[in-house]
Amino acid sequence: MILLTQMSFAYQKNKPLFDQMDWQVGSGQVIGLLGKNGAGKSTLLRLLAGLLKPKSGDISIHGYRPFDRSPLFLQDMIILPEENYLPDKSSIQRYIKSIASFYPEFDHAKMVRMQEEFDLPKDQKLGNISFGQRKKLLIAIALASGCKTLLLDEPTNGLDIPSKSLFRKIVTANLRDDQTIIISTHQVKDVENLIDRAVIVNDGKVIFDEDMLAISDQWYFGLSSLPDAEAVYSEKSMGGYHYITALGPGKQPSQISLELLFNAVINKQLHSPQPQNA
C-alpha cells in the first residue's frame, strides 16, 4: 500500500511542485503515471523511492517512510531511473550476482529466462552493451528482484520497437499478484495494453486517476470521418476524427486510446469522476 497524505514538495527556490497531495495505491496494480515533460512524474517516483524528502506531509509505503531509507524498505522497492548506472568494467553475470544478494526474494531462474527472452548477452562487460540492452537488463533485474514495489521511470526510452512490445509481454508474464508497478512515461502508447490504472500528473497535481476498466465502461474511443457532435473530445488525424464520447447504452466498450485520453485530460476536456487529488 502506497499512501501519500498532504504531501508537498518543492525544489529549492522554486514554486511547490506538489502541494498537499493525497494519493493512494493498493497492492498488485500496474499504474501508468502519465504526464508531459516536467510535469513531476520523475520527481514523484524519486519521492516514492526515498531519494527526495517531502517538504511537508507524509509518504508511507508498506508502513515505511521512504526517506528513512530503511534496508527493509529498500529490499522491497526497486527503482529503474531514466538515466541509469552500471559499472562498465563488470561483467553482466557478476553484476547480477552482486546486486541479487541484496534482494532476499531474487528469482535467479526468472532472471535467466528474461535474459533469454530479451536476447541479452550471457557474459559480456557492461561497458560493451548498448543503451537498450542496459535498459533491458535493468528491467529484468527489477522484475526478478521480487520487490513488492517497482518504480520504472521511462522504461521504454531507448528500446527498439520489438523490445517495446517484448517489454509489455515480459512485464505481464513475470508480475506477481502482490507486486505494484508504477511506470512513469510520456510515451503513452508504450504502456497502453499493460497498465490497469491511468494516473495523469500535470503541474504537480494528479489531475486524473482511474482504473482502465472504469474508463472502458464509461468512455467510448472511436474514429469517424466527421466530427461527432456528442464527443467530449476529438482530434483530427489522417484517417478522420479520433474522439471520446460517453459509452451509451447498447454500445460495446472500445479499445482505450491512452494518447487520446491523455490529450483530453491535459486539454481539460475530460475529468476523473472522483479525482484523488485536487
Place this chain on the structure above:
Amino acid sequence: MSRQNEQFSLSRFINLLKYDFNTNRLLYILLIPVIMIIIGVLFWSIFPSYTETIKGQNFQPSWNKDSYYPFLISGYIIFGTFIVGKSFPYFKNKQTLTTYLTLPASTLEKFLLQWVLRIIGFLVIYPIVFQLTTNLTVDLYLMVQKAKLSSIGLPMEKLPTIHKASLLSFLETSEKSYLILIVTLTISFLGVSLLFYLSTIYKQWNIIFGPLTVMALIFFIILYMMSLSNIVVADQVKFWDFKLELNYPTVFDDLPLILVSTLVIAGAASIACWIAAYFRLKEKEV
C-alpha cells in the same frame, strides 16, 4: 526483524563490500601494486650506491631506519589525498548516487563501508605496504649491488649500509618524541577525517579542493597561533617569530596543557567529521 538489524547486519555489509569491490574492481586490484611500484622505484633511485662508497674512501654512506620517516609521512599525505580524498565515489553523479542510495543497506552500513575502507583501511594497510615494499626493495637492491661489486672485482666492504624500515621503531623513541609522535598522528588523523568529510561536499573535485581546504585550515591555525603569540608575548617584534611558551602550564605529570588540548580537540574534531559525513549521506537527496 529487530530495530538493531535495521541499522547493521553483517551479511548486508558483506554484500555492500562485494558490490563495491565489483564496481571498483580495477581500482582495488591495481591500487596496492601501484603504490608498491611507486615506493619501490622511489627508494631504488635514492638508496646510496656502491659508487658513493668508492668515492668517499673511508666514508660509507648509510641508510638508517630514521631515513624512512619523511617518506612514510609524505606517502601518507600524497596517497591519502588520492585514497581518502576519493571517499564516497558514488557521489560523483546523479546516476551513481541514485544506485548507491537505493541499495538495500542502511545508511550506517554505507557510511561504515567508506569509513572502514578509506580511513581505517588506508591508515592500517598503507604503513604495512610501505614496510613490506621498502624491505623488499632493500633486499633486491643489495642483491644487485653485490652482483655489480663482484662483477667489477671490488670487495663486499664497499657495499652501502642500508637498514630496513621498521614501524615498531616509531615506538622506540624517547618519551618526549613519543608525545610529539602522538600529536603528529592525531593531527594526521584529523586531516584524513577532514578530507573524508570534504569528499561529501566537493565530490570528484575533492582531490583538488580537499587538500586546499585542509591547507587553508592549517594556515589559519598558524595565523591564529602567531597572532596569539604577538598579543601575549610582549617582547615579540616580528609577526612570524613565534615566541609563545608551549611547555607550560602542565597537567598530568608534566604534560603540556597545549599538547593535551590539541589531542582532545583533534580527536573530537575527527569524530565530528565522521558524524557530519554520516548525516550528509543520510540526508542526501538526488
